[in-house]
């Protein structure tokens with residue numbers, strides 16, 4: 001569905017991404033991990049065509065990304081950022097309808113078949129009861145569901161998300177990721193997702209790519225990537241990695257670097 005080879009990007013003298021390769025099959029979820037400033041969002045910008053690489057190539061469904069018109073590209077790929085829909089004064093239904101833009105023909109642009117898709121995705125994402133509300137009146141979690149509904153209405157084959165759960169509480173984080181997972185399985189959707197939460201990434205992603213200073217340090221299945229040595233190399237912290245008792249995926253337990261000194265302090269009264 002998506003492949004990238006030898007991606008390099010610099011801003012001025014600074015190399016932000018250096019020889020990054022990736023491959024994503026239909027129906028697969030690839031998580032991009034790495035510390036602040038490691039180049040994750042820059043990688044996303046290259047893949048969505050917002051920025052061009054200095055070197056290397058990107059292929060979307062076997063065709064070079066730069067060969068797509070914006071409309072053709074939008075039929076293949078939908079993009080969702082942290083705050084993908086601002087507090088705009090449009091109704092939820094109008095925003096979801098915007099997802100049908102790439103399929104817009106001549107007037108009347110929203111055919112009955114388009115309208116049915118809009119109604120169906122609003123029900124699937126549970127925003128149907130909110131359909132007449134202004135997006136500006138919704139909570140962050142509700143807005144993110146609307147953003148997903150709009151992306152679903154676009155009927156992409158690849159969905160690219162940059163930290164979609166950052167501002168959400170744990171209930172909404174799981175709700176959004178579960179929604180994406182079922183969409184992935186039902187439609188064989190390919191997902192490329194930037195996540196900061198290593199534990200959620202290990203649970204939801206089929207493969208992970210770990211970046212440090214613009215380079216791939218490790219790529220592979222969660223059990224290959226979420227290992228103490230790689231985490232320490234990339235983040236500079238010493239985690240405990242334990243397998244989830246029910247899901248059998250690696251989970252990271254953090255412990256403060258100050259733990260020993262605090263214990264000593266306590267001990268000496």
Ligand SMILES: Nc1ncnc2c1ncn2[C@@H]1O[C@H](COP(=O)(O)OP(=O)(O)OP(=O)(O)O)[C@@H](O)[C@H]1O
Nearest residue numbers: 011012014016034035036037038039040041042043
């Ligand atoms: N347009 C730009 N011009 C100059 N430098 C930039 C530009 N965009 C990003 N950078 C720099 O590139 C580096 C990587 O940024 P990027 O946003 O890709 O990191 P990230 O891994 O997504 O970080 P975070 O986890 O904090 O969101 C940072 O040091 C950033 O300051």
